[in-house]
Amino acid sequence: MQVEEYKPLIVAFCCNWCSYAGADLAGNNRLNYPADVKIIRVPCSCRVNPMFILRAFQRGADGVILCGCHPGDCHYTSGNYYTRRRMALLFSMLDYLGIERERTRVEWVSAAEGAKFAATMNDFAQKVASLGKNKRLEDLRCKK
Amino acid sequence: MQRIGVFVCWCGSNIAGTVDVKAVAEALKNEPGVVYSANYQYMCSQAGQNMIIEAVKEHKLTGIVVCSCSPRMHEATFRKTAEAAGLNPYMVEIANIREQCSWVHKDMATGTEKAIILGKAAVAKVNLNAPLTPGESPVTKRALVIGGGIAGIQTALDIAEAGFPVDIVEKNPTIGGKMAQLDKTFPTLDCAACILTPKMVDVAQHEKIRIFSYSEVEDVTGFVGNFDVKIKKRARFVKEDVCTGCGACVEKCPMKKIPNEFNLGMNNRTAIYIPFAQAVPKVATIDANACNMIKNGKCGICSKVCTAGAIDYTQKDEIISEKYGAIVVATGFNPISMDKFDEFAYNQSKDVITSLEFERLTNAAGPTAGKLLRPSDLEHPHTIVFVQCVGSRCASCAEKGKEYCSKICCMYTAKHAMLTRDKYPDTEVYVFYIDVRTPGKNFDEFYRRAVEEYGVKYIKGMVGKVSPEGKKLKVQASDLLNNKQIKIDADLVVLAAAIEPDKSARPLATKLTASMDTNDFFTEAHPKLRPVESPTAGVFLSGACQGPKDIPETVSQASAAAAKVIGLLVKDKLKGNPCVARSNELMCNGCSSCERVCPYGAITYEDKEFRMPDRTTKVRRIAKVNPAVCQGCGACTVACPSGAMDLQGFANNQIMAEVDAICK
Numbered sequence: 001m002q003v004e005e006y007k008p009l010i011v012a013f014c015c016n017w018c019s020y021a022g023a024d025l026a027g028n029n030r031l032n033y034p035a036d037v038k039i040i041r042v043p044c045s046c047r048v049n050p051m052f053i054l055r056a057f058q059r060g061a062d063g064v065i066l067c068g069c070h071p072g073d074c075h076y077t078s079g080n081y082y083t084r085r086r087m088a089l090l091f092s093m094l095d096y097l098g099i100e101r102e103r104t105r106v107e108w109v110s111a112a113e114g115a116k117f118a119a120t121m122n123d124f125a126q127k128v129a130s131l132g133k134n135k136r137l138e139d140l141r142c143k144k
Numbered sequence: 145m146q147r148i149g150v151f152v153c154w155c156g157s158n159i160a161g162t163v164d165v166k167a168v169a170e171a172l173k174n175e176p177g178v179v180y181s182a183n184y185q186y187m188c189s190q191a192g193q194n195m196i197i198e199a200v201k202e203h204k205l206t207g208i209v210v211c212s213c214s215p216r217m218h219e220a221t222f223r224k225t226a227e228a229a230g231l232n233p234y235m236v237e238i239a240n241i242r243e244q245c246s247w248v249h250k251d252m253a254t255g256t257e258k259a260i261i262l263g264k265a266a267v268a269k270v271n272l273n274a275p276l277t278p279g280e281s282p283v284t285k286r287a288l289v290i291g292g293g294i295a296g297i298q299t300a301l302d303i304a305e306a307g308f309p310v311d312i313v314e315k316n317p318t319i320g321g322k323m324a325q326l327d328k329t330f331p332t333l334d335c336a337a338c339i340l341t342p343k344m345v346d347v348a349q350h351e352k353i354r355i356f357s358y359s360e361v362e363d364v365t366g367f368v369g370n371f372d373v374k375i376k377k378r379a380r381f382v383k384e385d386v387c388t389g390c391g392a393c394v395e396k397c398p399m400k401k402i403p404n405e406f407n408l409g410m411n412n413r414t415a416i417y418i419p420f421a422q423a424v425p426k427v428a429t430i431d432a433n434a435c436n437m438i439k440n441g442k443c444g445i446c447s448k449v450c451t452a453g454a455i456d457y458t459q460k461d462e463i464i465s466e467k468y469g470a471i472v473v474a475t476g477f478n479p480i481s482m483d484k485f486d487e488f489a490y491n492q493s494k495d496v497i498t499s500l501e502f503e504r505l506t507n508a509a510g511p512t513a514g515k516l517l518r519p520s521d522l523e524h525p526h527t528i529v530f531v532q533c534v535g536s537r538c539a540s541c542a543e544k545g546k547e548y549c550s551k552i553c554c555m556y557t558a559k560h561a562m563l564t565r566d567k568y569p570d571t572e573v574y575v576f577y578i579d580v581r582t583p584g585k586n587f588d589e590f591y592r593r594a595v596e597e598y599g600v601k602y603i604k605g606m607v608g609k610v611s612p613e614g615k616k617l618k619v620q621a622s623d624l625l626n627n628k629q630i631k632i633d634a635d636l637v638v639l640a641a642a643i644e645p646d647k648s649a650r651p652l653a654t655k656l657t658a659s660m661d662t663n664d665f666f667t668e669a670h671p672k673l674r675p676v677e678s679p680t681a682g683v684f685l686s687g688a689c690q691g692p693k694d695i696p697e698t699v700s701q702a703s704a705a706a707a708k709v710i711g712l713l714v715k716d717k718l719k720g721n722p723c724v725a726r727s728n729e730l731m732c733n734g735c736s737s738c739e740r741v742c743p744y745g746a747i748t749y750e751d752k753e754f755r756m757p758d759r760t761t762k763v764r765r766i767a768k769v770n771p772a773v774c775q776g777c778g779a780c781t782v783a784c785p786s787g788a789m790d791l792q793g794f795a796n797n798q799i800m801a802e803v804d805a806i807c808k
Contacts, residue, residue: 011806016216017679018659024214027243035254038261038806039244041215043723043794046741047778052799059807075657075680076777077743086782111679112661118248 008062008128010037012121013052015045017075018110019067025114026121033121036129037065044068045106046079050090053104057094057137063103063128067117070108080108098136102127146271149180149205150263151196153187153212155242160185162246162255168211171260175267179203188218193225200229207235207270211263213242216670232275234722234793239266261806268801276722276792279771283369284469285713288313290361290652291474293321294695295687295702297343299472302706304352308713311354311466312347313361313375315648318423320344321476325406325500327507327514329695330559331590337422337509344424357425360648362463364471364655367775368682369718371468379459381430381438382416387454389426393446394418402434404511407504410519411511416446416455420509428454470682470709471656473666474702475649477688479641480535484544488531488639493612494520496637499530499553502560516568518636521615525571525635528564529619530557531607532577535642546642546663551692553640554581558594560638565598574601574632576621584694603630610637643692658683666690676705684708723793724774725781727767730754731788734765738780738789746773747780 014020020041026033042048045068053064066087068080087106095101105124109117152169154160165183173181180203184192187210199205208231210222215238223233241259249255287303289296292314300310312319323329324344326336347353356375363374397414404413406420415434418426430438430446437443437457447455479500482490490496495518497505508514518525532553535545554577561573580602582588594600605622612618619632645664653660658678659667666685669677676685686705687698712718727738729752739747750768753761767789769780778791790796 009807011803020214021216021679024216024240024243027214027247030247032248032250035245035249035251035258038258038265039240040265040799040802040806041240042778042799043791044777044779046782047791047794047799049782049796049799051796052803055800056803056807059804061803061807069659072654073659075659076775076779077657079743079777079779082741082779082782110661111659111667 008036010063011056011061012037012039013042013048013066014039015068016043018069021111022109022113022117026118029114031118033118034125036125037121044076044079045083058139060138062134065105065124067107067109070110100131146177146207147179147205148177148207148270149199150178150209151187152183154185159242159246163259164256167256168259172263177271187212188221196225197229209237209266209270211239211241214240234276235273237266237270239263265802265805268805269798272798278719278722280717281720281772283715284467286468287470287709288468289472291476292319293476294323295698296474297347298699298702299686299706300353302703303709304350306710309352313359314357315360317358317429318419327503330555331586341422348424369469375464377462379461381457381459382428383454383456384427386452387427388452392449393428396445396449399434407511408501470712472684472686472705473689474686475646475689477643478646480644487609489610498639498641502638527572527634528636529634530575530638532640534639550642552694557640558591561600562594562598576603576607656683723776724771725769725791728788729766731786732766733786737783738767741779741783744773746770
């Protein structure tokens, strides 16, 4: 029996000012990362409601990564600090539900860090792929 | 239901090379809401935009999805196109299939598959877009320039000449910056003071320019067109408007042993001082850390000799609040510290100096009145070794130096070497280099002259060690082209220290919420197309705070920044960003969660009367967002426990729809 190569589904939320620009820079420099990563643009990492992440897992995402400006560099002065606290709380709850910690991540990527963006995505995609399919929160009713 | 048109761009082969654009257009045709789908070579071109306008009219489109480059590149372009077609500009969404798809994936099949998914997400979002109208805000017609070096001076003069008032904030007692410390300037060898000081005088005399010297920016709030800035004017213990700059106090001050910063500590100054003769403003400043009167209450000589009565020992720091429409950052650079470079013996020998110190040594107004003398024994040096790239291009030694090229060192070292040979032909001059980089008008000719006409000995290779022995400095180096080790007994070693952004830049960037790169240089809004603007609207960049620059480049950028500021200040009103938070009055329960997280204080509360089903009325406290103050970060939307707060343009249901589309 031939086993199809497992491709993880990864949702990346990127803040408009730093990480989305960092992702653009990775593109400008033609730095490769897996196509499994799909980016959603948000004004600030603090715009990401924990609901969005739960929804992604429910719909079958295997990993969710949230990228924002470095601490102290938030375009909105303090948005990424909110993100850091909210996600710490959410991730620990996901942990409790049995979602592996490695499926979620918060990473600070500045507009100048195209290389870091690509490296982060490569690393994250590899981690998520090694964990296999996310089944814990996936709600098959959503697929209808 | 929306009627959506999808437009897939080839971007020549940039997208079409890795993404099957026709397949993308075809696949998106069947998405809910999509009534029209097309592809074209260059969607952003006139023809491409006309295609969109015609399709909007022909198919009565209500929303547009453009699958193209990053929205950071052309979102504004396509919004204008939509407007020209009679649509609300905020009915446009971009699927980024270039920077985040075709350029990072190599395989056609995966690229196409991902592009389709990104397109579907954009379609799902547009289905939920609503027309938005930006609010308007007035523009304060005054500019702030932070930093009074040649960059700040040029920017301020250009803005003031266009008729707008400008304030310069300079942290030192005088404007002039690094250029005031230089002797000659390459490649024309005209003297720095002769071209800079007239400009400094112009600044001082310009009726539209105010100088806040010995001052710092304390706090910045507000947004483009309406910045509120607090400036801290540090106490200089001299009344600026009374002091005539006569210098009597400086002559009589008994504290004479304070290292003179202007001469990089190579000679001393007094506790009350004027940095240099052409200082602007030409007023004395008391160094509070050195003055005996301020420290111990004993002395007071300066106030006795001051016939103008300008000395005021009780002066306090003063905070000045002012409104500005635009802010220009011109904080400049500094040479890096040589403390970590033990191999060059900088801290062991006085005769190992940096290039900026060399500049002071050859300057007629410097510590040796322009005579090139060794700092240790004031004798004329006969052999001088210049070492290039000290801390620059230091990829393997990032903890000591910088990875980037400091850009100006090759040229100023050629200048130093040439001038030395010109004034003192008996001096032997060696330059050790990795590469000689001389792009720029008349730059390479200048370097060739140093080698061919003036006989400067250029040796490709790095200096390994400098060791002081008696009166000499033993220089050990490698000559890469001849593949041999060489030893030189030098009298003076000059290090071309890498340059780095001024230390004040990082805290300033935080106050301005302007972004910086890993080296603490300010980042520009776009590296090629918007090089003098920061990504933060209303904040502009001038000079070496954005990257290493020589004087001609700095002046060009300064004038360019000024042109951008003038373009902003001539407007009477600015259109705001309509992507701001909005509270649903019916759902809000007035809990203040949103108010607590708002970094801008944009949320207030009001009591509102609601009609109840039983026809009675009830007064409830509800949140209200001020759209002129809200910057649209969305922190409140997540904090709101009842889901009443939402962000226009990035609404909860829109992002959910994107998540769903991606995870299908």
